[in-house]
Amino acid sequence: MSSRDHSPARFPVAVDVVALTVRDDVLHVLLVTRLIEPFRGRLALPGGFVLPGEDLQEAAVRELAEETGVEKVSGHLEQLGSYGPGGRDPRGDVLAVAYLLLAPDFPVLSAGSDAEKAGWYPVSSILDDHGIRLAFDHEKILRDGLERARSKLEYSPLAAAFCGEEFTIAQLRAVYEAVWGLPLDARNFHRKATGTPGFLEETGKVTAGDTGRPAALYRLTAAARPEPGHPARAVLNPPLMRPVS
Amino acid sequence: MSSRDHSPARFPVAVDVVALTVRDDVLHVLLVTRLIEPFRGRLALPGGFVLPGEDLQEAAVRELAEETGVEKVSGHLEQLGSYGPGGRDPRGDVLAVAYLLLAPDFPVLSAGSDAEKAGWYPVSSILDDHGIRLAFDHEKILRDGLERARSKLEYSPLAAAFCGEEFTIAQLRAVYEAVWGLPLDARNFHRKATGTPGFLEETGKVTAGDTGRPAALYRLTAAARPEPGHPARAVLNPPLMRPVS
DNA sequence: TCCCTTTATTGTCAAGGTGACGATAAGTCG
DNA sequence: CGACTTATCGTCACCTTGACAATAAAGGGA
Numbered sequence: 001m002s003s004r005d006h007s008p009a010r011f012p013v014a015v016d017v018v019a020l021t022v023r024d025d026v027l028h029v030l031l032v033t034r035l036i037e038p039f040r041g042r043l044a045l046p047g048g049f050v051l052p053g054e055d056l057q058e059a060a061v062r063e064l065a066e067e068t069g070v071e072k073v074s075g076h077l078e079q080l081g082s083y084g085p086g087g088r089d090p091r092g093d094v095l096a097v098a099y100l101l102l103a104p105d106f107p108v109l110s111a112g113s114d115a116e117k118a119g120w121y122p123v124s125s126i127l128d129d130h131g132i133r134l135a136f137d138h139e140k141i142l143r144d145g146l147e148r149a150r151s152k153l154e155y156s157p158l159a160a161a162f163c164g165e166e167f168t169i170a171q172l173r174a175v176y177e178a179v180w181g182l183p184l185d186a187r188n189f190h191r192k193a194t195g196t197p198g199f200l201e202e203t204g205k206v207t208a209g210d211t212g213r214p215a216a217l218y219r220l221t222a223a224a225r226p227e228p229g230h231p232a233r234a235v236l237n238p239p240l241m242r243p244v245s
Numbered sequence: 246m247s248s249r250d251h252s253p254a255r256f257p258v259a260v261d262v263v264a265l266t267v268r269d270d271v272l273h274v275l276l277v278t279r280l281i282e283p284f285r286g287r288l289a290l291p292g293g294f295v296l297p298g299e300d301l302q303e304a305a306v307r308e309l310a311e312e313t314g315v316e317k318v319s320g321h322l323e324q325l326g327s328y329g330p331g332g333r334d335p336r337g338d339v340l341a342v343a344y345l346l347l348a349p350d351f352p353v354l355s356a357g358s359d360a361e362k363a364g365w366y367p368v369s370s371i372l373d374d375h376g377i378r379l380a381f382d383h384e385k386i387l388r389d390g391l392e393r394a395r396s397k398l399e400y401s402p403l404a405a406a407f408c409g410e411e412f413t414i415a416q417l418r419a420v421y422e423a424v425w426g427l428p429l430d431a432r433n434f435h436r437k438a439t440g441t442p443g444f445l446e447e448t449g450k451v452t453a454g455d456t457g458r459p460a461a462l463y464r465l466t467a468a469a470r471p472e473p474g475h476p477a478r479a480v481l482n483p484p485l486m487r488p489v490s
Numbered sequence: 491t492c493c494c495t496t497t498a499t500t501g502t503c504a505a506g507g508t509g510a511c512g513a514t515a516a517g518t519c520g
Numbered sequence: 521c522g523a524c525t526t527a528t529c530g531t532c533a534c535c536t537t538g539a540c541a542a543t544a545a546a547g548g549g550a
């Protein structure tokens with residue numbers, strides 16, 4: 001820190017959350033419709049200003065709860081990056097700290113306590129050409145979050161963050177296919193997922209009721225489960241690489 | 246952003262830079278000695294407060310120049326993460342945005358314009374048990390920066406950011422060994438570095454004067470060179486993994 | 491000059507991982 | 521029961537890696 005600045009400038013600090021989930025085999029992002037200016041009527045990432053005495057991650061969790069009605073979100077939450085403070089809010093300088101949430105599909109309040117409508121939107125409908133334009137610089141933040149998620153799947157057990165506690169290999173593969181936007185060979189994926197030491201363990205249970213042969217249910221190994229405070233361990237070694245094309 | 250907050254809280258925003266280099270085959274970090282409270286006399290990462298109208302990365306470059314006397318730093322600069330705002334500065338809430346600089350060895354002013362002494366310190370001397378204690382939460386930031394650098398070497402061409410424009414395979418290998426703290430097999434490394442398409446290209450020149458056989462000089466391919474604004478491309482595919490032990 | 495030391499570079503080989511894809515297994519549905 | 525669907529196991533050629541031998545190209549000293 002500079003020793004010269006007697007009274008440093010102060011900035012409002014906002015947290016914005018890129019919440020991703022896989023719904024019907026399609027990657028979705030959680031967005032709210034803004035009911036006030038600026039960008040009234042536009043879709044935006046959920047978020048809000050950090051309060052005094054609050055930590056960044058606390059603020060992210062609180063804003064997510066306020067705007068989506070979810071008190072206890074399971075899944076994986078990590079910091080994505082910071083943006084600004086200039087050129088991103090017409091009201092003036094605002095520093096934004098973005099967080100990335102990878103979570104199983106959860107219901108959102110159609111009208112949160114902030115009176116903003118929240119809902120899941122397919123990521124492709126936002127990022128495609130001629131997609132819906134987001135407020136602020138949220139499209140860039142979403143792109144950064146998507147790329148972070150894509151690369152993290154390669155070497156970390158984070159794909160399981162999109163699933164519940166127990167899941168089948170096919171469900172896990174559907175996560176990879178939805179996030180990467182690529183088809184994967186079911187047999188090779190099964191070999192890699194079940195063959196990686198310290199990644200998955202069988203629960204002994206199987207699915208029922210669906211069409212086709214029942215699938216075995218797996219859960220993450222204790223070693224692969226994200227610990228509070230610790231980053232997700234690099235369990236997939238060698239990594240599960242994205243196909244080139 | 247929350248629609249409810251009419252006058253959001255404002256925080257001072259500091260940028261801190263984890264500047265790493267390889268010097269005499271040892272990883273060093275750039276630190277300054279604080280001459281004022283708090284943490285007077287302690288070593289700290291160079292950094293300072295963001296000024297109004299300034300971007301985060303601009304502030305990082307400016308503070309680095311002010312405290313180390315380097316106007317144009319070559320190498321790779323990327324955002325590392327944000328810390329706080331609570332519990333990291335005894336003067337009160339301060340949000341810190343950390344940046345990571347991977348650079349060739351450059352001289353630092355022994356007394357910068359901020360009158361803080363800057364110098365290179367072996368990373369191990371800071372992070373070892375009984376190492377020198379840094380000011381603020383800078384030890385955690387340094388650890389995060391080190392881990393980021395270590396993992397980035399695996400799949401990106403960023404090791405070359407520690408070298409000059411042209412370098413030998415052995416110099417590049419020395420970077421990996423210094424950052425990872427592990428010995429690598431010179432022959433297998435040579436095969437991987439020269440055999441990866443789109444990574445290195447020969448300059449045709451060779452080193453001279455040293456003991457032993459002269460080494461060929463290489464440079465990064467245009468595709469592997471970091472573009473302004475773009476992240477470092479994932480050129481090493483499959484990656485060059487750290488040995489397990 | 492010739493040998494020794496040092497560093498760079500090229501090969502070799504076995505083991506393991508991956509992509510492509512055939513073959514079975516175990517359910518549901520008609 | 522037979523068709524269909526999904527899950528799981530096997531096979532095989534190819535590629536990459538780790539371990540390590542061998543060769544190349546300098547400088548230094550006897």
